[in-house]
Amino acid sequence: MHETALMQNLIATVLQVAEKHNAARVNRVVLSVGKLANVLPEALSFAFEALTQDGIMKGAELEIKHLPAVARCDSCGHEYQVDEWPLSCPACQSRSFVITGGEEVYLESIDCVEKSVHGEGSEG
Amino acid sequence: MTRVDIKRDLDALNKQIAAANRALFKSAGLYVINLMGSPGSGKTTLLENILPRLQDHVRTAVIEGDLATENDALRIRKTGVTALQINTNGGCHLDARMIENQLSRLDLAALDLLIIENVGNLVCPASFDLGEDLRMVLLSVPEGADKPVKYPTAFLNAQAVAITKTDLLPYLNVDLDEMKRYMAEINPKLVVFETALKGGVYEAERLVAYILEQVRQKKGK
Ligand SMILES: Nc1nc2c(ncn2[C@@H]2O[C@H](COP(=O)(O)OP(=O)(O)OP(=O)(O)O)[C@@H](O)[C@H]2O)c(=O)[nH]1
Numbered sequence A: 001m002h003e004t005a006l007m008q009n010l011i012a013t014v015l016q017v018a019e020k021h022n023a024a025r026v027n028r029v030v031l032s033v034g035k036l037a038n039v040l041p042e043a044l045s046f047a048f049e050a051l052t053q054d055g056i057m058k059g060a061e062l063e064i065k066h067l068p069a070v071a072r073c074d075s076c077g078h079e080y081q082v083d084e085w086p087l088s089c090p091a092c093q094s095r096s097f098v099i100t101g102g103e104e105v106y107l108e109s110i111d112c113v114e115k116s117v118h119g120e121g122s123e124g
Numbered sequence B: 001m002t003r004v005d006i007k008r009d010l011d012a013l014n015k016q017i018a019a020a021n022r023a024l025f026k027s028a029g030l031y032v033i034n035l036m037g038s039p040g041s042g043k044t045t046l047l048e049n050i051l052p053r054l055q056d057h058v059r060t061a062v063i064e065g066d067l068a069t070e071n072d073a074l075r076i077r078k079t080g081v082t083a084l085q086i087n088t089n090g091g092c093h094l095d096a097r098m099i100e101n102q103l104s105r106l107d108l109a110a111l112d113l114l115i116i117e118n119v120g121n122l123v124c125p126a127s128f129d130l131g132e133d134l135r136m137v138l139l140s141v142p143e144g145a146d147k148p149v150k151y152p153t154a155f156l157n158a159q160a161v162a163i164t165k166t167d168l169l170p171y172l173n174v175d176l177d178e179m180k181r182y183m184a185e186i187n188p189k190l191v192v193f194e195t196a197l198k199g200g201v202y203e204a205e206r207l208v209a210y211i212l213e214q215v216r217q218k219k220g221k
């Protein structure tokens, strides 16, 4: 439900990085979202589109990579991918676990076009 | 065109502030509970009823989180316990910064227990660490037995659950054992409590004893 706030945070970060790299445009943003992150990819894409109507991110593409949920067995330490509940360790069948992955939302990378030394390609 | 690798956790700032909150709570010897559950699951009712019993043994304060109004803080203050109200103005969860902003208004060293009632929502609050010691989810009987498997993240990240409104079991087609089974499927380590409002009395003895024990354990450290 907080996808718009998350996207605002993401875009602020992208703009900071873009400025540091002297970017004239940002063409692509890659984001990875864990299965347990409680954010809806469709809502993220929608918010991204709504928030990139102008400026150096205008028309930029958003790629969302999905990360699986991962659990670590309390009994034997084995890490395994979570597909359905209830969980049991594929190595020792223990039902006791901690979640070690799947809650993350990461800004992975951006593709940008740098301003030319002559000032062409900059926003004008 | 240049690819710039960033690899930045968008939750990093919240995690950082939550860690600072946790360190502050630790140095004050203050035990903190993050209470979450759907709108109307009975969070404020539980607090109204258990606060007087807790207050007999430990010095307690409450932070209330709601989209709007000061209603819940007013209800808590009637019990004589200090309550601060956060309004998120549409925000679906509390975050660590909102809690940090309230802490200067409390004398942490003069408290043993701080209970934070999160915004009524079984989804988003689960993704935001506030710096708490205990995350407790409330699930009321009328919400239905299968909610733990439909909203797994709330139950995955919690250590305790209170099943509220068990007084309504005779009137509803809800199987309490099935609800508990689903909870154990998602998180076998959950400590499960039951509460009920019966004949004007709010039954929550085990839960009150558990909280007092947790506060004592933290104080002892
Ligand atoms: N029968 C019964 N009703 C209850 C019980 N606990 C709460 N209620 C009722 O449930 C309704 C909602 O309770 P609240 O305590 O306001 O719920 P809440 O979780 O604080 O709600 P929000 O803060 O709005 O998310 C009220 O009308 C309560 O009287 C219970 O144990 N039994």
Ligand SMILES: [Mg+2]
Residues within 6 Å of the ligand: B043, B044, B045, B072, B117
């Ligand atoms: Mg309430």
Ligand SMILES: [Zn+2]
Residues within 6 Å of the ligand: A073, A074, A075, A076, A077, A078, A089, A090, A091, A092, A093, A094
């Ligand atoms: Zn194992």
